[in-house]
Amino acid sequence: MIPVDRYAQSLQPNVRLGIDFGTGTLVIGIAGQDGGGFRTLAFPGWSQEMPGTGAGGPVHTVPVLIHYDQDGNWTIGDEVMRAGDSNHLKTARWIRKYLLEESPVRIPTGMDRRITFRDAATDFLATVLARATRECPGCSSVVFAIPRDVPEWYAGWLGVIAHAAGISSWYTIAEPAAVIAGYGLAPEMGQVYLIIRWDETDFSVSFVLSEEASDHGPDGGLRVIGTACDDTGYKAVDAWIAHDVLARNHMNYMGAKAQRIYEGITGRIGELYGQLAAADEAMIGIDDPLSGTTVPVRVSRDDVDRILMEHGFPSVLDRTIGRARATASSRGCRGVQPIAILMTGRGCVIPAVRELIKNQFAGVPVLSDHPVDGVARGAAIYLPQVNRPDRIKNDYALRYWDPKSREHRYRFLVRSGARYPSAGQVARITISAAYDGQTRLGIPLYEINTSPDAHAPALELVSDTAGGVRLAGPQEDAGAENRPLPANERTPTLLIADPPALKGEPRFELTFVLDREKQLRVTARDLVTGTLTKKDALVHRLT
Structure with a gap:
């Protein structure tokens, strides 16, 4: 469903936070190691209280609102509502919706300054999480409930915010699983x-x-x-x-x-x-x-x-x-x-x-019974599988064009079973321009599903004489599940050559590493100018 999990290599903490970062409200719940004693956290001034159900206590929610003043300072949650600034031009609302849609809209925050919804979401979440960790000093773990079809960067972004707030371990759970567990x-x-x-x-x-x-x-x-x-x-x-x-x-x-x-x-x-x-x-x-x-x-x-x-x-x-x-x-x-x-x-x-x-x-x-706190409840009682092997499931390769054979070939970067985070570089390659004057060079990453009886791509893509692309080998002999599929097509990684590159000239030296979140990252050096054009830039989150 949602390949955005994280598994730590440490013992489970005594208590952990479960977070439901919704479109309109943020609910943070806390539970013990056995899932008992669940309650939602109240943040006086920021949160609102709703009556609970059954034997549960009240439910506290923080309206997902952040308002910026002329100096760039902000107020959040119920503070914004009580000040009558919910619909102000300098107030970001419905943040998660626009964040996941990767909206290009920018919010004015001061004199001639505008920020993205991702910036606003970072300010909002970082502020609330920092306060949560101060009020729950014994809690070193957090579980985020994640909706379907999130951008590749979303889980890692949440982890960065969690670490900045002083939380040592973070995990994710799919929202449907959180709802079911919460009930x-x-x-x-x-x-x-x-x-x-x-x-x-x-x-x-x-x-x-x-x-x-x-x-x-x-x-x-x-x-x-x-x-x-x-x-x-x-x-x-x-x-x-x-x-x-x-x-x-x-x-x-x-x-x-x-x-x-x-x-x-x-x-x-x-x-x-x-x-x-x-x-x-x-x-x-x-x-x-x-x-x-x-x-x-x-x-x-x-x-x-x-x-x-x-x-x-x-x-x-x-x-x-x-x-x-x-x-x-x-x-x-x-x-x-x-x-x-x-x-x-x-x-x-x-x-x-x-x-x-x-x-x-x-x-x-x-x-x-738990319409407001069900997701946070399910996240807080979720038990991550700490002994899950920290290995990559599939193969990942860089596709390139071989002019001699006139077909596409693959240079494997990460093999199935590779550990993450990597102890060092997983691959080091040099790429060249395909034509004179090329200013943008890409990193076309492909994923090859690895089954027990297939450890290499069943098919390759080959250019035919008409200029199109065909599948090499008898199609009926190759399972569709093992075909190389574009991995970073939605979020391509581009390298800018300035001055423009010459055909066949070695232009960029690339080194790849795997971080602790299964993310493939690249560092790129321009061999002509000697400049470092990328440093540990995200290419794709692997499975």
């Missing part, structure tokens, strides 16, 4: 779970199949067989409720006054949900800036049901589940029936939503 379930082979996650910006549905019941790796032996997403985040429902309250109370203000009332309701909507979880009606008081009085706001479960129906949310639910099921069917998993439905994300706190899910899957258990 205290032990998947068995062939079981299917339906995971519903509803955050600020998205409503997502995933069918998850358990393939290896005893697997303790970061994906828990789980595979997502069907998933779908809709852009109706729970913030939309908050807005629907706020507008409904304004209309029912005839508070038809315009401009700044209307905005203050609206923000007063949406800022305390979590209180309404918390009350509705235990009663049929909830009430909060909202200050009316026109009359100077406090207006009692009442919302019942029936009101929320009506609001969801009026805005077509049941159709959103049906449509999203249907698309996820269709994806599973297209992958050969027809007629999948989950043995349990697990709800996570703050939107799943709404009782009416749970009832809609129960109506969709009559007779299937719907688990919704």
Whole structure:
């Protein structure tokens, strides 16, 4: 599912942190070595408190917001909300969403200075983790819950932040595995779970199949067989409720006054949900800036049901589940029936939503006790497999063109079974330009899946006389699983030749090493100018 695990070569610590870095909220949980005594960490001034469920205590969440002032200083979390800066131009919000999309948008942080969402995420996470380690000095390990399809650099970036905060060991767990563990379930082979996650910006549905019941790796032996997403985040429902309250109370203000009332309701909507979880009606008081009085706001479960129906949310639910099921069917998993439905994300706190899910899957258990802290709980109780061999699974080679034979060949950099981190260089090569005046030279890395009976690529790519590319050797004699596949195609590593290179002239000397996170890194020296153009630059995270 998500090849972003890390295994340490040390004993398990007594306690560890589990981190759910979500789109709208950050939840940090702490648990003992046996997984017991779980609780979420409160950060006064930054976090908000929500009522827990069952025998659990309150759940503390940090809104994922960071606001920069004119001097580049920042405030985070609830500080931003209380100051009324949530929608300010110098506030970064929905950080993880834009981070994983690698958005090019930049946030103004001071005089003529703008930063990326990755910079903002680093400031936010580093600040909170540093405070967490100060308040939990005996905790030297952290487990991050990782969503699907993250960029290659994401896990290593989290590790850098963890180490900077003074955390000696860090691990990752796939979010589906964290959710299932957080609900205290032990998947068995062939079981299917339906995971519903509803955050600020998205409503997502995933069918998850358990393939290896005893697997303790970061994906828990789980595979997502069907998933779908809709852009109706729970913030939309908050807005629907706020507008409904304004209309029912005839508070038809315009401009700044209307905005203050609206923000007063949406800022305390979590209180309404918390009350509705235990009663049929909830009430909060909202200050009316026109009359100077406090207006009692009442919302019942029936009101929320009506609001969801009026805005077509049941159709959103049906449509999203249907698309996820269709994806599973297209992958050969027809007629999948989950043995349990697990709800996570703050939107799943709404009782009416749970009832809609129960109506969709009559007779299937719907688990919704840990919608806000389930992911962090699962991460905190995760037991990394510390004795897992620290070896690379597949072969990795640099592909190059051989003009004499007029075909592509491979120069192996890392062989299957290689240990990481490497004791020294794993490879040292020199590359040349393919034509006069070439200014950019690439490092085309290929991955070759290694099976027990195949230790070399079954096929090679050969240029034909028409200028195209064909597979060398009878195609039927070579298994598709052993074909060389581009590894760093999405994030190519480029070397800039200045002055431009000459054809056939040795131009760059490259040395490769493997770091402790299974990442292949390159140091490049320009042989013409003698300059070091790259130093331990990331090429690709290996498997």
